[in-house]
Amino acid sequence: MIETTIKLGRKYRDTVSGFVGVATAVQMHISGPDQVCLTPIGAPSELKPDVWLDESRMEIAPHETVPERGIVDTRIILGAKYVDKVTGFLGTATAIAAYSSRPNRVCLTPDAIDQVDVKPDFWIDEVRAERSGTSVVTL
Secondary structure: OEEEOOOOOOEEEEOOOOOEEEEEEEEEEOOOOOEEEEEEOOOHHHOOOOEEEEHHHEEEOOOOOOOOOEEEOOOOOOOEEEEEOOOOOEEEEEEEEEEOOOOOEEEEEOOOOOOOOOOOOEEEEHHHEEEEEEEEOOO
């Protein structure tokens, strides 16, 4: 499990832009800031696209109660190696995305040394990730 200050389903306000929306997803990264997906509130004809923002820019929206800390239920360890059980892709878990309406996803980053042609990061559903080895990269 990973703790986050964001509680999915709660309203938050971006302190920089003033944008208000409901937290529908959160991503935790091994390097760099964690991010929150805010889905705008309003009539369908007025809706703007979802916005991904740094977690540090979030504050509880006005008239919203202060949430307890959110918990992302995951077995993934950031920095550990995983193999995709479907494709065989091997990489280090560098980010986890938790959603309010779909399964968690994990970002696998390949080792440039192990693979001649460097591949981009690869996002998969957490259920497809199988631990490979015991080493963990720490930053």
